[in-house]
């Protein structure tokens with residue numbers, strides 16, 4: 090499979106259905122999005138034609154949700170006589186995904202026996218008005234005159250193929266999460282209303298097929314059945330003439346709080362859309378993408394392929410984020426696949442969030458508001474786990490309840506709670522959004538601090554606090570004691586809660602009193618937090634100045650990594666999870682990640698010691714690992730390692746490095762990690778003493794790197810250029 094890299098897009102000449110291409114050519118506007126399956130494809134692939142909407146979940150089984158594969162409204166195809174496009178033979182095929190406007194287009198010549206039809210079909214999900222999608226079909230009969238039928242459909246057969254959390258289990262049973270409530274014919278199109286079975290979310294889709302004025306229509310037919318709704322128009326096509334037909338679609342769900350009844354919302358918007366027409370909708374969409382690219386773009390000189398791949402990375406981070414919706418986060422596979430049931434993990438706060446903080450602070454704020462809105466669910470989760478305060482679940486969906494079905498991970502990977510807090514603190518430090526601290530974050534800091542207090546176990550013999558029954562980011566460490574990553578983040582969470590209390594007491598006394606009153610916070614609790622901060626166990630080898638991952642790490646059996654792993658395929662496909670828990674190998678970056686989260690807290694020697702010890706035994710069986718390694722390697726000026734890891738992360742999906750992009754979708758955290766490796770690693774940005782500073786470390790083949798970002802309400806521009814003598818000069822300045 091070959092992908093062509095362009096500065097403004099990717100393309101392929103592969104016309105056949107292919108899971109990998111369908112993942113990579115994903116397009117969306119964050120509110121909704123679709124895998125890159127074709128509009129013309131009428132074949133029955135109801136679970137593969139993935140089409141997802143942020144926050145639209147249904148129940149898979151009691152207490153466990155799944156992201157719904159919503160009914161497909163993209164269908165638009167051509168028939169000549171009885172022969173459909175999927176039966177025609179195709180030549181000169183090209184498919185392109187354009188980054189500057191999110192348009193996915195396919196062009197080719199279809200041979201229906203002796204008759205040749207030139208086809209171009211383009212579609213986009215508007216970033217300007219997220220309730221709109223538009224599909225344009227351009228067809229030219231090259232060497233014949235005769236009847237052409239265009240068929241526009243609403244396909245109600247979509248279903249899911251739920252995948253177990255356990256990465257090696259397979260499933261062949263599909264589930265349908267939506268019932269069709271109504272299918273109605275419109276003057277030039279149709280409307281469908283669906284409802285998710287248990288969560289009761291209603292979805293309405295309405296479309297018009299706009300025909301060229303000059304067309305000679307021979308027949309129009311409409312048909313609805315349990316399969317959905319078809320609207321077909323037959324007209325007389327003349328050789329050499331191009332016919333343009335636009336399918337304009339509006340989509341709303343009962344999640345959209347616009348007060349209007351759903352059907353009228355969809356129909357009103359449809360009449361507006363119809364008035365505007367495809368060109369105007371495209372223009373608005375382009376302008377909105379241009380606004381987003383203005384801050385998000387990254388220019389790399391000297392490496393065309395990396396330039397394109399980096400733009401694709403940014404494109405997908407935008408396309409998978411419902412930037413205006415504070416009731417959703419971003420699933421581990423975004424909207425590109427229902428792997429992990431569409432759930433949200435620490436992937437958002439630790440890996441993806443920085444991209445939004447620095448390029449689109451409102452989007453970052455909304456992602457964090459999702460955590461604030463699910464604080465009550467986190468409180469309930471803490472109670473359920475016999476703890477205090479608020480404990481964020483390892484996996485969550487629309488209501489913030491725990492969705493993880495692997496007991497050890499769900500019960501022990503508690504670091505997520507501090508990761509959420511880290512994300513909030515990161516956002517506030519960079520944006521200076523004190524209001525967010527006052528209205529939302531402070532409460533989260535205090536409630537999560539309470540959780541940590543109850544989660545540490547006091548050991549009176551040694552006057553220490555231990556974190557027992559825990560798992561860090563490295564999921565191959567067994568269930569262990571005192572994972573350093575977790576303990577350091579928990580202590581940071583406790584300190585942040587205390588610092589915030591002091592800050593509020595000094596500067597916002599009313600907020601302080603209201604909050605402490607509401608939470609019933611006592612001085613006794615605060616003094617316990619101070620005690621834990623002083624006495625929490627942090628595993629550390631003084632002689633080697635080396636942080637230890639946890640207290641059982643050195644008991645694990647050493648394993649010669651090169652003897653068991655020679656490619657990038659996760660080892661759990663060869664060695665079972667249970668056995669992997671007893672080897673001294675890491676699934677993914679753990680302490681290496683910690684070193685990148687607190688760049689000032691650790692010395693270069695400590696970072697280097699962590700790298701030297703853990704990197705050789707890290708398997709990178711999680712896609713979160715490569716980008717983090719690239720970042721620390723760049724900060725430690727390890728040129729080759731930084732480059733190798735960066736390329737693995739950058740091309741992870743585009744080149745299917747781990748052989749799972751096709752059947753699992755895009756790895757959103759890896760995209761975020763790639764962005765961070767470039768931003769904090771190669772550009773070397775640091776935000777100390779209230780001022781951005783850059784310490785660039787460009788890969789050898791890059792002659793320049795440029796981008797803009799937000800810092801405390803101001804836009805900044807970073808520019809680095811390689812001089813003739815191979816040194817790099819850089820410039821960092823505010824642009825507003």
Ligand code: BGC
Pocket residue numbers: 421429434435436562564676677710711712713758
């Ligand atoms: C990783 C987790 C990650 C999850 C979702 C797992 O394989 O080990 O760290 O949160 O995937 O991306």
